[in-house]
Amino acid sequence: MQRLAGAMRLVRFRGAGGPEPRLGLEEGIGGDVVDLTAAEPGLPRSMRAFLESGPSGLAAAQRALDSGRHRVPRGTVRLLAPVGDPQKVICVGLNYRDHCREQGARVPAEPIIFSKFPSAVTGPFDDIVHPEESSEVDWEVELAAIIGKKGRHIEEPVALDHVAGFTVANDVSARDWQGRNGRQWLLGKTFDTFCPLGPALVTKEAVADVHNLRIRCSVNGRLMQDSSTRQLLFPLPQLVAWVSRFVTLVPGDILLTGTPPGVGVFQKPPVFLKRGDEVQCEIEELGTICNKVV
Structure with missing residues (x-):
């Protein structure tokens, strides 16, 4: 071909x-x-x-x-990590239909936005450092879009013109901090090494249909998450347009688009990462990242 x-x-x-x-x-x-x-x-x-x-x-x-x-x-x-010095790491919560069903959550009327600090970014095969401050560290495989063109108040029909390409991310989350003191999402999401990213920035021309990719996560070889980006509630053009209403997007900004069902906190009983575990996140056409918890 x-x-x-x-x-x-x-x-x-x-x-x-x-x-x-x-x-x-x-x-x-x-x-x-x-x-x-x-x-x-x-x-x-x-x-x-x-x-x-x-x-x-x-x-x-x-x-x-x-x-x-x-x-x-x-x-x-x-x-x-394909981008080592992003100005912004923007994240979207509750953006998969099947993930909303998993937790009995109402489908949001508009994108739920939070962030990680750039210091959370780490490489596709680097270690995830389990913080002493948390006993509930969880995995979340996510499609990440990398901004390639500066823009503010971007219209949906041209939103993908501002995207350079895509990569695989793991939105590692400390659930005990995420739900603490009235929901400390930022603190629960942004410990150092809590954003493994890679292995490559795959330009959009190399992806047949970013809204039809299989997305999976395994822990110690056990498949925990297995879905498709078809399940995205808010597709990429809508997300880019929405976020750009509030901030100027610049090249290198990272946009994590949400996770499918199968995260540890909703297992019965809940399962959390421990030191020595290995987490593998994979998205069709983009590749695989694999990180050991230390």
Whole structure:
């Protein structure tokens, strides 16, 4: 099948070239990496700055991909979160029909928005640090959209023009803090390492239908969440338009779009993560992240 122009799997990585993060292109899920920093030294090393460069940055990445050079074996690199320095991490609650049914919650009339601090972002295969302050740490596989074009008061018909692509996220949640003192959502969501992200920023041209992707989460090999982005209550264009009514969206901003049923707090009895557990989150066409709890 012919690859569409602009269809890319953008990554950040560390490798044999030194400790500093580099930009790259993943050649398919789990494939080798094209070292963009070596191929195009003028490109920024920050994904956020790369996205800010717009079409010129994407054209440079396309040249590197087409050149057939600067391939790095996958086994020699460590993938990092695709965006390491987002200005904002915006999250959506109760955005899956089946998740609302799971907890007997009323379907919201408008998107429920909260946030994480950027310091919660960690890599696709890095450890999740179980905080001493919580005994109820939970998993939430989520589709994440990465903003690629600045905008405010964005209209729904053009909202996806402001999205660069998509990635896999785990909205790790400390349920005891999330429900504490009148619902401390921010504190329960934003402990360090509570936003594993990756493995790649998959540009929207590379995704057949972002609203029809299988989404799953396993804990220690046991499938806990298994749904489809068809279940989203508020699709991406509506979410982007809604959020942009209140804040200016800028390149590199991360928008987590909600989780399907199967989280630990609604198991009978509830199940929470403990040190030594391994959490694997997967979205069709985007890839898999896997994080150990320490």
